[in-house]
Amino acid sequence: MPLNRYGIGSLSLILLLFSLSLTAAADEPHWSLDYLMDQWQASGERQARFTETRQLALLDQPIEQQGTLLFQPPDRLVRTLAPPSNAKYEIEGNRLTLWRNQQQQVVLLDNIPELLAFSASFRSVLSGDRETLERYFSPELTGNRDAWSLNLIPKEAALGSKIKRIEITGTVLQIERYLVIESNGDQIITQLMPIGE
Amino acid sequence: MTIRTDTLLAWLAALALCSWWVFSQVSLRTDMSLFLPEGTAADQQILLNEINQGPANRLLLLAITQGDAASRAALSQQLTARLRSSPLLSRVENGAPGALQIDPLLFKYRYLISAGIDTSAFSSERLNSALKQRLEELKAPFPSPFKDLLATDPVGSYQTMLRSWLAEKSIHREQGVWQSKQGEMALLLVQTLAGGLELDEQQAVLTYVQDEFEQLDQDAGHQLIISGPGVFGVQSRAVIHYETQTLSMVASALIALLLFSAYRFLPYLLFAALPLLSAMLVGAIVCQLAFGELHGITLAFGITLLGVTLDYPIHLFSHLRHSEPVNSTMLSIWRTLRLGVITTCIAYLVLLTTDFIGLRQLGLFTLTGLLTAALTSRLLLPRVFPEPFSPPQPRGMTLLSVMLQRKRWPSLVMLALAAISLTSLLLSSKPLWQDDISTFSPLPKALLEQDRQLRQHFSATDPSHLLLIQGEDPQQLLQRSEALRRHLQQDPAGASLLDIALPSDYLPSQQQQRARQASLPDRQQLSDNLQQAMQGLPFRQAAFEPFIAEIEQSRDLPPLSYAQAMSSELKTRLETMIREGESSWFALIPLQTVADPEQIERYVEENLTEVRYLNLKQQVSGLVGEFRQQTLERVALGAGLMSILLWIGLGSLKRTLTTLIPIGLAILSSVGVLHLIGETLNLFHMISLILVLGIGLDYSLFFGRREQHQGDALLTLHALSVCALSTAGVFAILASSSIPVLHAIGLTVAIGVVMSYLATYALSRINS
Numbered sequence: 001m002p003l004n005r006y007g008i009g010s011l012s013l014i015l016l017l018f019s020l021s022l023t024a025a026a027d028e029p030h031w032s033l034d035y036l037m038d039q040w041q042a043s044g045e046r047q048a049r050f051t052e053t054r055q056l057a058l059l060d061q062p063i064e065q066q067g068t069l070l071f072q073p074p075d076r077l078v079r080t081l082a083p084p085s086n087a088k089y090e091i092e093g094n095r096l097t098l099w100r101n102q103q104q105q106v107v108l109l110d111n112i113p114e115l116l117a118f119s120a121s122f123r124s125v126l127s128g129d130r131e132t133l134e135r136y137f138s139p140e141l142t143g144n145r146d147a148w149s150l151n152l153i154p155k156e157a158a159l160g161s162k163i164k165r166i167e168i169t170g171t172v173l174q175i176e177r178y179l180v181i182e183s184n185g186d187q188i189i190t191q192l193m194p195i196g197e
Numbered sequence: 198m199t200i201r202t203d204t205l206l207a208w209l210a211a212l213a214l215c216s217w218w219v220f221s222q223v224s225l226r227t228d229m230s231l232f233l234p235e236g237t238a239a240d241q242q243i244l245l246n247e248i249n250q251g252p253a254n255r256l257l258l259l260a261i262t263q264g265d266a267a268s269r270a271a272l273s274q275q276l277t278a279r280l281r282s283s284p285l286l287s288r289v290e291n292g293a294p295g296a297l298q299i300d301p302l303l304f305k306y307r308y309l310i311s312a313g314i315d316t317s318a319f320s321s322e323r324l325n326s327a328l329k330q331r332l333e334e335l336k337a338p339f340p341s342p343f344k345d346l347l348a349t350d351p352v353g354s355y356q357t358m359l360r361s362w363l364a365e366k367s368i369h370r371e372q373g374v375w376q377s378k379q380g381e382m383a384l385l386l387v388q389t390l391a392g393g394l395e396l397d398e399q400q401a402v403l404t405y406v407q408d409e410f411e412q413l414d415q416d417a418g419h420q421l422i423i424s425g426p427g428v429f430g431v432q433s434r435a436v437i438h439y440e441t442q443t444l445s446m447v448a449s450a451l452i453a454l455l456l457f458s459a460y461r462f463l464p465y466l467l468f469a470a471l472p473l474l475s476a477m478l479v480g481a482i483v484c485q486l487a488f489g490e491l492h493g494i495t496l497a498f499g500i501t502l503l504g505v506t507l508d509y510p511i512h513l514f515s516h517l518r519h520s521e522p523v524n525s526t527m528l529s530i531w532r533t534l535r536l537g538v539i540t541t542c543i544a545y546l547v548l549l550t551t552d553f554i555g556l557r558q559l560g561l562f563t564l565t566g567l568l569t570a571a572l573t574s575r576l577l578l579p580r581v582f583p584e585p586f587s588p589p590q591p592r593g594m595t596l597l598s599v600m601l602q603r604k605r606w607p608s609l610v611m612l613a614l615a616a617i618s619l620t621s622l623l624l625s626s627k628p629l630w631q632d633d634i635s636t637f638s639p640l641p642k643a644l645l646e647q648d649r650q651l652r653q654h655f656s657a658t659d660p661s662h663l664l665l666i667q668g669e670d671p672q673q674l675l676q677r678s679e680a681l682r683r684h685l686q687q688d689p690a691g692a693s694l695l696d697i698a699l700p701s702d703y704l705p706s707q708q709q710q711r712a713r714q715a716s717l718p719d720r721q722q723l724s725d726n727l728q729q730a731m732q733g734l735p736f737r738q739a740a741f742e743p744f745i746a747e748i749e750q751s752r753d754l755p756p757l758s759y760a761q762a763m764s765s766e767l768k769t770r771l772e773t774m775i776r777e778g779e780s781s782w783f784a785l786i787p788l789q790t791v792a793d794p795e796q797i798e799r800y801v802e803e804n805l806t807e808v809r810y811l812n813l814k815q816q817v818s819g820l821v822g823e824f825r826q827q828t829l830e831r832v833a834l835g836a837g838l839m840s841i842l843l844w845i846g847l848g849s850l851k852r853t854l855t856t857l858i859p860i861g862l863a864i865l866s867s868v869g870v871l872h873l874i875g876e877t878l879n880l881f882h883m884i885s886l887i888l889v890l891g892i893g894l895d896y897s898l899f900f901g902r903r904e905q906h907q908g909d910a911l912l913t914l915h916a917l918s919v920c921a922l923s924t925a926g927v928f929a930i931l932a933s934s935s936i937p938v939l940h941a942i943g944l945t946v947a948i949g950v951v952m953s954y955l956a957t958y959a960l961s962r963i964n965s
Binding site: 061 | 333
């Protein structure tokens with residue numbers, strides 16, 4: 001019976017649509033910037049190996065650096081370069097401490113507005129502090145759960161004159177790449193590989 | 198009985214007219230400069246000018262307290278933004294660092310003005326190490342603020358220059374703004390356009406800032422503290438205004454009460470005021486005409502000194518009899534009064550010869566005032582009495598006759614006091630004089646302490662220790678500053694003694710800039726060195742072409758002039774250091790941490806011929822001391838002249854001596870008593886003693902006067918008792934003031950009058 005066949009057909013279509021929307025409802029509303037930030041906020045201490053490549057207009061060849069990054073909530077980040085460099089940066093609260101050639105140097109972030117803003121681009125992301133992040137950047141999340149990209153455009157002129165945008169890409173909760181594009185076209189690409197749990 | 202109204206009305210009308218003229222025409226000055234000497238050493242003048250108009254005087258320190266660091270920081274930012282739009286303020290800073298601004302002019306001149314540019318600065322070795330350092334900076338995880346300058350300034354000259362400027366301002370920051378280290382207040386610095394002593398303008402600024410703050414701090418969770426010279430000026434004025442008003446009301450009431458209880462005749466209150474008012478008004482008018490202005494302090498002191506003229510009508514009131522017309526009584530006391538007035542005037546005439554405009558004004562004001570009071574008392578006062586007049590019986594006569602019979606007692610008291618005073622003055626180790634001007638301040642100690650604490654947050658420099666460099670023009674000044682820097686670089690002992698920032702550290706002289714230009718390499722040389730330096734480094738071949746081009750440009754630049762530098766970022770630094778004086782240019786350099794001023798003075802004297810060391814506190818004290826010395830000398834001279842005049846007037850040496858000795862005793866005892874009760878004498882005590890001298894002379898003359906009638910002794914005693922009581926009472930009220938100056942004057946005159954009264958009475962021939 002054409003009517004019946006039609007009816008069943010449309011029913012299955014409705015069912016299909018329904019089931020689609022069901023998966024969408026189960027997945028999409030949860031995967032958002034808020035979701036990511038909440039998850040990051042709940043994560044504890046994290047450590048990763050990094051490889052950083054700087055492509056600068058003034059240089060013939062890029063500068064490559066390797067080392068480890070350690071993040072301890074709420075706001076401590078330590079960046080240690082692999083030997084032979086031994087340079088180490090630590091940023092905690094509003095203090096940036098730098099160890100290089102057996103010398104220690106402390107800079108207060110409050111004294112350098114662009115640094116304060118810049119530090120928010122990774123610290124606020126790692127700690128899931130959306131309020132601070134949005135104080136300095138307009139964030140925009142694109143892609144999907146398995147391949148997302150978080151674009152940060154600086155809000156304040158102090159940083160905006162230096163940095164065009166910052167692009168953080170990753171999978172699920174994992175940050176895989178941190179890319180800084182400077183106003184003059186120079187790029188800093190940092191690849192991250194997590195170390196254990 | 199009616200008062201003759203024609204003379205009275207005419208007199209009152211004249212006074213009203215004079216008051217109108219005084220209030221509309223007299224320009225009152227309030228700064229201290231008139232009371233400082235003219236034509237002394239140039240450095241003193243610079244100093245005085247600095248005290249009056251220097252930029253430090255226009256600075257206000259603001260502190261936002263309460264709340265937490267974040268809320269204070271937010272408020273500090275908002276307030277700064279608001280205040281920066283105000284036309285009343287020339288500078289507002291809260292420590293929030295702006296984005297790094299490259300000053301194009303200074304950047305262009307970087308190889309001429311930055312320290313460390315010499316022949317070796319562009320060698321291949323130095324270039325190589327500079328490039329390595331730049332590479333290291335490129336590796337930092339944060340964007341380098343100087344990255345954009347890399348191609349044009351690989352040696353980092355501009356960077357070095359900015360860093361040296363940043364190092365100087367090490368005020369603690371929190372949440373992006375200046376906050377105290379203990380974290381209880383956010384700090385702001387405000388510079389007003391108006392000078393610190395322009396009190397109306399300062400008052401307007403204070404009200405404006407406070408209003409803006411209250412609008413921003415809507416939940417009223419914070420408090421704003423403002424401190425600085427402007428605040429002190431405004432507060433002092435308010436305190437002085439309030440106290441003088443209250444005290445003069447109480448004093449007037451007291452005099453009225455005394456006069457009324459002494460005579461029980463109301464019109465006397467008016468009669469007594471007339472000569473005094475005339476004296477003040479005429480004094481003010483003459484001063485305005487002669488000097489073109491009148492100083493507030495002259496007016497205040499002058500009115501104090503004219504207080505003696507209140508005695509003239511009192512003499513008349515007490516001596517009036519039924520049997521005698523008012524005019525005849527006046528005539529009979531006039532001879533004594535005249536001598537007193539003329540001799541006192543001599544003392545003030547001497548003041549006219551001092552170096553201090555303020556003292557000259559004071560002399561003229563008091564002189565004309567005294568003469569006016571004396572003449573109006575003699576000529577006008579008798580004419581306002583009714584005709585015929587039956588004078589009221591003076592009260593308290595019984596008490597006074599008892600006093601006359603027991604004259605031995607005051608004599609003994611007086612002798613004992615004089616002896617005690619003399620021994621205490623001779624034996625005491627305590628200093629008699631105090632020339633520290635800060636003790637004259639009418640402000641509460643807590644306010645001064647608060648200011649001192651706020652200042653500590655801002656800077657470690659002690660503004661009272663300065664080095665003075667002078668020059669005919671800015672260039673000579675800068676060269677001398679460079680010479681001083683070179684000297685200190687070669688002498689570590691001197692450098693540790695004199696820890697200073699010099700104007701040439703910011704702007705080298707044109708001579709120095711030319712020397713640097715000559716040391717810059719030519720194009721070929723530089724690119725060869727650079728090629729060598731870049732070996733093994735990842736920089737692109739042509740990366741530093743802009744640098745090579747700019748070095749070449751720098752070689753031909755006309756040196757940066759002082760005027761040009763003042764239009765750059767250097768302005769705020771240079772203007773606090775270099776200023777144009779009347780005939781020369783000068784730099785005042787504050788010293789950091791002064792441990793031993795004498796050591797610095799010796800070092801500067803022995804080593805630095807073109808530099809002078811100023812110890813501000815000591816210098817100002819020195820000026821005050823000089824002022825005191827000069828006044829003292831003139832008063833001594835005046836006293837000498839007075840004695841001679843007295844001798845002529847009295848016609849006998851014996852009578853002159855019997856008149857003068859009790860006054861001397863009274864002054865001695867007054868100083869002794871002041872010293873004994875712990876007062877250290879200053880300028881104001883001394884001026885008060887001049888008044889005591891005049892009053893004492895009057896008392897002495899009246900007590901020593903030959904009797905015209907039977908019972909005159911009792912009337913004279915009555916007159917002088919009323920005089921002494923009213924004067925001592927008024928000044929005792931002044932002594933209760935919290936304003937040190939008023940307290941000093943009040944106490945001195947009150948004690949002095951009692952002493953004068955006692956001494957002149959005790960030693961006089963007067964008896965029952």
